[in-house]
Amino acid sequence: MRRLALNSCLVIVLAASGFSASADEKADGGSSASLAPRTKIECSLKRKPGEPLDPPSTAAIPSAESFVAGEYFREDITPTARVKISWLGATFARRFAVKVETTDDTSLQTHVLNNPANAAQIVDELGARAESKLADVWCLLKLQANGESGALQTSSAPNLFFVRDGTGDLGVVDALWGGAGWEIGASPIRNPRAWTPGTRVFSH
Template identity: 80%
Template structure:
């Protein structure tokens, strides 16, 4: 009986070590939630200052003085005169989002940086109700970096993410990426399993 005691003790120690290693692994993985690190809050306004020309000229037809017609702003145009250089618009974005009309209010957006690969659902789970923003918010930020200047939006190969409701009222993911010649604007369903890479910048209210 004495001879079996050290073996039993060894088995207990090994089992405890294995359990501890698994616990540490699960802890480092962070479970299924996204890992967002908050950064600066950004203030932006689309309201025209006295004496400032309408931008673009076609906005004279906007229904209401404080309305934002997405199709009159989000257009592929990399000419020097473009209000915002946009080199590509995704088909999903054009179909689901570019047809929207929104209120052009002042906005305050919170920036976050993604620390590990996460799906849109995981990011939404962490942000909660404050996740939603508007196309007008995105355009407001784009105007501040119309030619790829540095600012709140990243201009590297890592995307900027927004959660926006489409023309049918369904929440979707809009991503903006500076492609060198202009901004590339895409959209995807919230339920997509695509993992967004670490370093992705996420915007919320």
């Protein structure tokens, strides 16, 4: 249902603007991402003294600095869920849930997309600072575990991150609050899909 709704929005945007979602058109004068910088957000997954492990399993954390994505990103909307996640896309589960990352204190820059643009165009505009980690995504999700207001949008507009998958390829991870929980999807960086204005983008 989520993807159908987003596809309908995409059809409307394409019809209204005549925008072609080909990354190659940027060099030919096509629409650029036109990202408007917003606030910066600080986030840390490092455990404070006396704080319980998250998730509460020593087997899930090989070292104090490791983030095992598959132990965190799980569909769970029960009252005890660390982060309510109502849907995980198959591409995300296959490409990203297998990752193990190191955790660091992070500072993320938020941006708002002003024009329709595909992922390649957004990455071109952000340059080297486009890439973030799954640990960064989780850190922000944890701050808004039940859909509270915060850096992540909880409206119908998505939140985008550019993250390397288990094979080292850069991809798109999108998070959308679906009412019952977060919906986490993923797509290739060269996917021609145009993200709509109002999409929030996170970078370093």
